[in-house]
Amino acid sequence: MPGQTSPFNDRLRTLRRAAGLTIEQLAERSGVSARAISDMERGHSRAPQARTLAALVGGLGLDDKAGAGLTAAAKQARFPSPAGRPRLGEPPRGVTDFVGRQAEIEIVRHAARQAVDGDGLPPVVVVHGQPGLGKTALAVRAANELRADFPDGCLHVDLRGVDATPLTSGDALLRLLRALGVRPDQVADSDDERCAQLRGILHDRRCLLLLDNAGSEAQVRPLLPAGGRCLIIVTSRRTLGGLEGVLRIALPPLTREESAGLLRSLAIQAANPQTAPLVDQVTDLCGHLPLALRIAGTRLASRPQWTVWQLIERLADAGRRLAVLSAGDTGVATAFALSYAQLPAATAQLFRRLAHIPATDFAAPLAAVLIEAALPDAEDLLEDLVEVGLLQTEGAHRYRFHDLIRLYAGERLSAEEPAGTRAETTERMNTWLLDTAVVAGRWYEPEYGGLPDGWAGLAPLATLEEADAWLRAEVDNWLPALRTAAADGRNQLVADVAAATHWYSESTLRWRGWWEVRRLARTAAGALPDRRQLAFHTSLYASTAVYLMGLYEEAAEAAMEAYRLAQSIGDLREQARALSAAGIAWLNLRRMDDALWAHQTGCELADRAGDHDLYVDHVVGGGHALEYLDRPDEAVREFRRALAELDRRPVGARPAVAVRAHARYGVASTFHRAGRREETLRAVEQALPALIENRDDDLVAFVLILQGKAQAELGQPAEAHANLTRALEMLADSLPSGLENEARAMLPTLDATGAVEAHAELTRALETLAGESPA
Known part of the structure; x- marks a missing residue:
């Protein structure tokens, strides 16, 4: 045993002396350091590894018998009997139900x-x-x-x-x-x-x-x-x-499967296969954290009268969850508290104030707002929290809490900061989010299209792409901020956010959140003295009811309410805007004469108001009304007139892209309805680049359906099948439409046609082979 004499120590010393060698001479012969040899002889180190031992045997010039004796002594010193082994430094007891990793x-x-x-x-x-x-x-x-x-x-x-x-x-x-x-x-x-x-x-x-x-x-x-x-x-x-x-x-949290396996190993109630969905709920509430799962499983196992559902009921209350996840001197909150206690004051303040953020992830500018700090200082503090394991990185520039750590931060916030301070922090955060949303959204407005003069915000919004990235990344923060502002009666701010994101919403029509934004804005505008704002937001509400929700009757009613409001104050532009929404709603309700009136009247009103964007939009709407009234030549003339007006009028860049796409699509759709297949295919080829530029996946899918149907009727089943399949994949998350239903009905026919053609081709090949002589 190291530190004491042993047979190896004594034997090495005896053999060296018998060979007439000093420690230094043996070191020179063997290549082993004199210090190491001295430590071995005095028991200050364990016996050597095999290669060092072989060098000593060679240096001593031992025969096989003497070498074997020294080797045996070394082995005994290296692996003493268990009773003689030191027990200091033994690792702790491992868990018997270890899973995953x-x-x-x-x-x-x-x-x-x-x-x-x-x-x-x-x-x-x-x-x-x-x-x-x-x-x-x-x-x-x-x-x-x-x-x-x-x-x-x-x-x-x-x-x-x-x-x-x-x-x-x-x-x-x-x-x-x-x-x-x-x-x-x-x-x-x-x-x-x-x-x-x-x-x-x-x-x-x-x-x-x-x-x-x-x-x-x-x-x-x-x-x-x-x-x-x-x-x-x-x-x-x-x-x-x-x-x-x-x-x-x-080390990440456990997977859902690993978490469930750990819980089942701890509590018999969780082992029943019928409880699998409930077990998954427990693992989610525990954040797939092994410590939390062990405590939850132990709590369940120690209470055999409990069901898994009863455990869920206790964990579901976010205010009690950390208390439930504690047992004896062990608890999730206790584990977090050890790290929190080590934080400097500024870092601890940021940690708890991050609980104000409604979304699961966030970026450094929002953290800077919470503590009223410079952005570089906030970034340093966030990295400190990552370093101590209280925060996780999410991609290159974002952060997130583990769910249970977030609850702990919220507890610290309530315990350490007075209600007034918490309210001030929340208001500062929400105001910053909504003000930034306004600036980002106005990048898309024709009359803005950039940053306001002198603006120096924390978020990167120097380009339209950066504005888009911020609006998308922070949507789960600015939308709750909008809800709070509406509940607090900050009506003008709510209306401003909805107005500023008007054009941005055109490029993200599928996002269901716009329905809530428009409803909040309409209500907020109703509480303001400005009737023009109410007309504007009621029109936007109507448009969203059409495009996003498919509520055509409600949309038509709201649009005409906005129209009458605009009439009462003599606002030509808002009258034209309201009739745009009414016309679209009536088109979907197949009230084509009403739709044509709305777009023709709206076109005249927009022209008088000098709103060129609305003017060309109404020309396209009138074209669609004529298309569905089975007046194809007039419809195509209207669509082409819209394209020509884009060259004559100072239409905004973004509206021009949208109008060009819709007009090109209208030409293709009109030819399709008129049964003019060759012209449909030519119009589709002209429309696709404009539709792709407009980034409207629904219209791209619709034009692919037009192309596929024309190809099928022209005897091109393979091409038709490919286009229809691609279109249906693109429309998977969109509202159902007549074109989509037609495409679905046509695919089985194309499959059958393809099978018949393949069979015919195979038959022709076999007949050809039958007529040839064997090689």
């Missing part, structure tokens, strides 16, 4: 193979992640599996990195040296000497070091060996980014 364990296995091969520096694996993920359980599992590959010891040190007073590196060195058999009186006094002592001992050893719960790089760095065939596994809530040349495993 196979990919992560395989990474550790690979590192172990590298360590045993002895190529380069001993590998270091850092397992990091948020509290409760089972980092220690994974490390212990891997260590127990691999300990046979490291016969010189599997040593564990809890560095207590999240305690108020973490273990110092000097104390950690002392524990490791004692676990390696160094007597207390032989341990060096200074940390630097202890570090060198540890490295010297490990240089010729095969040990596995489990450095658990590390709090910083400074704790870990002195404990890492510089040589030898060792493996080091470090667990930490931090990424320990300052450690170089290490392999990092970012």
Whole structure:
């Protein structure tokens, strides 16, 4: 046993003296350092590895018998009887119901193979992640599996990195040296000497070091060996980014299947296959966090009278969930609190105020608003939270909470900040979100199309693409902010957001959120004294009812309400806008004469108002009314007139793209209805580029259906089948339409036609072969 004399120590010394060699002479002959030989003879280190032992046998010039005796003594020293082995530093007991993590364990296995091969520096694996993920359980599992590959010891040190007073590196060195058999009186006094002592001992050893719960790089760095065939596994809530040349495993939550497996292994109520959907609900409420799942499973198992549904009822209350997920001295909130307690004041303030954010993910500018800080300072604080495992990154520039950590942040917010401060923070956040939404949305408005003069906001909105990206990324934040503003009676702000996103909504028509935006804006405008705003937002509401919801009767009524409002105040533009929505609704209700009147009247009103965008829009609408009135030549003339007006009138860039697409589509649709197949195909070819430029997937799909139907009727079943199939795939998430139904009805016929053609082709081929002589 290291630190005491043993048969190997005595035999090595006896054999050296019998050979008449000093320690220095044996070192020169064998290539083993004099320090190492001296330590072995005095029992200050364990017996050597096989290659070092072979070098000593050669240096001593031993015959086979003497060499075998020294080897046997070395083996006895390296693997003493269990009763004599030191028990210091033994890893903690592993869990018996460990699930999943196979990919992560395989990474550790690979590192172990590298360590045993002895190529380069001993590998270091850092397992990091948020509290409760089972980092220690994974490390212990891997260590127990691999300990046979490291016969010189599997040593564990809890560095207590999240305690108020973490273990110092000097104390950690002392524990490791004692676990390696160094007597207390032989341990060096200074940390630097202890570090060198540890490295010297490990240089010729095969040990596995489990450095658990590390709090910083400074704790870990002195404990890492510089040589030898060792493996080091470090667990930490931090990424320990300052450690170089290490392999990092970012531990994620368990998968749903793994979570369910863990819960079933803990509680018999969850093992019943009939409870599978309920078990999935429990795992979701636990955020797939192993610690939470273990507590929930244990709570269920200790109460056999409970059902899984009763556990769900307790967990479903977000205000009580963290309290439910606690047992004895263990709890999810307790685990989070250890990390929270270590945060500096500014970081702790940001952590709890992030609970104000309604969405699951967010970007740094919103964090800066919450704490009224400069953007670079907020980014630094967010990265600090990521480093300690209290926040996760989501892509390149966004962040998110784990669900349970979010609840904990909310608890801290309520406990540590007064209600008045919380209300001020919420209002500041919502105002910033809505003001930014207005600026972003106005990039799409013909009369704006850029940033307002002198605007210096936190969000990147320097281009239309950036504005689009912000509106999409933050929609789950600015829409709740709009709801709050509406509930608080901030009616003008609600109306401004809806107006500013008017043109933006044209490129995102499928998003169901526009229905709520329009309803809120219509109600808000009704509370304002400006009747023009009410007419405007009622028209937008009507358009959304048509395009998004398919509520044509309601849309027509709302549109005519807006028209009468605009008439009462003499606003020609709003009259024209209202008639646009009415015309579209009546087209869908097959009230074609009403639709034609609406668009022709609207065209005249828009012309008088000088609104060229609405003018060309009404020309296209009138074309569709004529199309459905079976007046194809007049309809095509109207669509082509709209295209010509785009060259004559100063129509805004974005409206021009939309009108060009709809007019081109109208020509193709009119030829299709008139049964003019060749002209339909030519019109489709002209329409597709404009439709693609307009980014309207529904219209692209509709024109592909027109193309497919024409191809089918012209005897091109394969081409028709391909176009119709593609169109139906594009319309999978859209409202049902007559064209879509026609395409679905036609596909089986095309399949049958294709089969008949294939059979005929095969028959012709066989007949041809039958007439040929054998080769």
